[in-house]
Amino acid sequence: MHVCGLDFGTSNTAAALPDGTVLPIAPETREQRLFRSVLFFPEDERTVYAGAPAIARYLEDNAGRFIQSVKSFLHSRSFRATQVHGRTWTIEDLVAILLRRVREAMAAHLGSAPEAVVLGRPAVFTEDAEADALAEQRLRKAAELAGFTRIQFLIEPIAAALAYEAQLSRDELVLVADFGAGTTDLTLMRLGPSRRGQPDRRPDVVGSTGVRIGGDRFDAEIMRHKLLPRFGAGTTYRVRGLSDKRLKVPQHVMAKLLSWHEMSFIREKSTQELMEMMLESSDQPETAEALYDLVMENLGYRLFRAIEAVKVRLSQEPEATLDFEEARITLHERITRAEFESFSQPLLTELDQCTQGLLDRCAGVGEIDAVFLTGGSSQIPAVRQLYVQRFGEDRVRTADAFTSVAEGLGRASAALSG
Ligand SMILES: Nc1ncnc2c1ncn2[C@@H]1O[C@H](COP(=O)(O)OP(=O)(O)OP(=O)(O)O)[C@@H](O)[C@H]1O
Numbered sequence: 001m002h003v004c005g006l007d008f009g010t011s012n013t014a015a016a017l018p019d020g021t022v023l024p025i026a027p028e029t030r031e032q033r034l035f036r037s038v039l040f041f042p043e044d045e046r047t048v049y050a051g052a053p054a055i056a057r058y059l060e061d062n063a064g065r066f067i068q069s070v071k072s073f074l075h076s077r078s079f080r081a082t083q084v085h086g087r088t089w090t091i092e093d094l095v096a097i098l099l100r101r102v103r104e105a106m107a108a109h110l111g112s113a114p115e116a117v118v119l120g121r122p123a124v125f126t127e128d129a130e131a132d133a134l135a136e137q138r139l140r141k142a143a144e145l146a147g148f149t150r151i152q153f154l155i156e157p158i159a160a161a162l163a164y165e166a167q168l169s170r171d172e173l174v175l176v177a178d179f180g181a182g183t184t185d186l187t188l189m190r191l192g193p194s195r196r197g198q199p200d201r202r203p204d205v206v207g208s209t210g211v212r213i214g215g216d217r218f219d220a221e222i223m224r225h226k227l228l229p230r231f232g233a234g235t236t237y238r239v240r241g242l243s244d245k246r247l248k249v250p251q252h253v254m255a256k257l258l259s260w261h262e263m264s265f266i267r268e269k270s271t272q273e274l275m276e277m278m279l280e281s282s283d284q285p286e287t288a289e290a291l292y293d294l295v296m297e298n299l300g301y302r303l304f305r306a307i308e309a310v311k312v313r314l315s316q317e318p319e320a321t322l323d324f325e326e327a328r329i330t331l332h333e334r335i336t337r338a339e340f341e342s343f344s345q346p347l348l349t350e351l352d353q354c355t356q357g358l359l360d361r362c363a364g365v366g367e368i369d370a371v372f373l374t375g376g377s378s379q380i381p382a383v384r385q386l387y388v389q390r391f392g393e394d395r396v397r398t399a400d401a402f403t404s405v406a407e408g409l410g411r412a413s414a415a416l417s418g
């Protein structure tokens with residue numbers, strides 16, 4: 001029987017073997033070890049696309065349903081199922097499609113599909129304990145639907161810790177911090193040769209916490225501060241039939257633009273009418289046209305890809321330009337890293353407070369030897385800087401930001417094969 005570890009991430013999914021090898025499960029992409037956690041149901045086809053091919057197909061022709069960040073909805077009672085092509089897909093069905101494709105891709109390397117899995121989950125899906133249990137239950141169901149017969153959960157930061165531990169030659173007290181696309185998880189844990197390989201590592205966890213801040217929220221801050229005015233924030237329009245009255249574009253409509261999957265909700269009748277009135281009478285007509293096309297032509301995903309690309313560039317460079325030309329939208333926005341950091345300040349403060357809270361709760365357990373940063377968003381310099389300031393450069397460690405969790409889950413799965 002093959003066993004494996006599986007990190008089902010908000011934006012990327014990765015899988016590994018008991019020896020820590022992360023498998024190339026996305027052969028059609030540049031980073032073959034990362035399977036994008038997205039689905040596309042084209043309008044005119046029965047095929048369901050998953051991973052990078054879903055993105056490619058969607059960008060070719062966006063008529064259909066594109067589903068992203070489905071992990072973010074696992075805890076939500078109000079999101080139970082969705083209709084596509086006249087069929088009801090529960091959230092478990094959607095996740096199962098992704099997990100099954102990954103399992104099949106593993107089978108191509110292993111000769112047969114793995115049956116037992118150590119599946120990652122965030123330290124906290126949500127503060128609400130009942131909703132948190134619901135999220136895990138849904139994830140388990142999805143793994144069963146995908147064909148796994150033995151399923152064990154491990155929280156993602158412990159998994160990341162196990163990956164870090166593999167290279168330790170002496171025991172350490174380590175703060176592990178995983179900054180993903182949807183959540184940030186922190187765990188303070190005792191690691192090292194004397195504990196490695198123990199079947200249950202929970203006794204080594206000194207404390208752990210998590211918060212719903214990840215890369216998606218940083219993208220939203222760029223949208224909020226830099227781009228919303230280009231889509232009508234702060235502009236006025238005239239209400240039909242009331243020729244002398246000008247109103248400000250309501251903030252709740254603008255707030256829907258902060259995440260591209262919320263944007264589709266603006267297409268409902270009342271907001272569509274609002275967008276038409278803006279087209280007729282906006283004091284800045286080009287912003288009304290940009291908003292209308294963004295929403296009605298379903299360009300949100302493309303725009304957010306451009307935003308994310310700029311954020312990633314700002315991790316390397318002091319400034320970057322967001323170029324986006326689609327329909328009647330023309331954006332050439334220069335963003336400096338300093339600006340990005342100032343937009344992100346509330347998120348950075350919350351991350352810092354969350355870290356402080358954990359350290360306060362664990363006060364007196366001893367000196368922290370190292371801080372291990374992982375997850376794609378750990379590459380944001382200001383995020384790293386929070387820990388450098390607290391602990392000093394020489395105690396801050398990193399490894400492959402995108403595969404540590406999967407590697408640790410793989411290592412943990414060794415216990416399943418015995
Ligand atoms: N160089 C970079 N600088 C800043 N952010 C980056 C960089 N590269 C990737 N990211 C961000 O990292 C996130 C993806 O990281 P990761 O794969 O660790 O998340 P995930 O595991 O899918 O999410 P989660 O763990 O929250 O479920 C995305 O938000 C992406 O925009």
Ligand SMILES: [Mg+2]
Nearest residue numbers: 009180375405
């Ligand atoms: Mg992750």
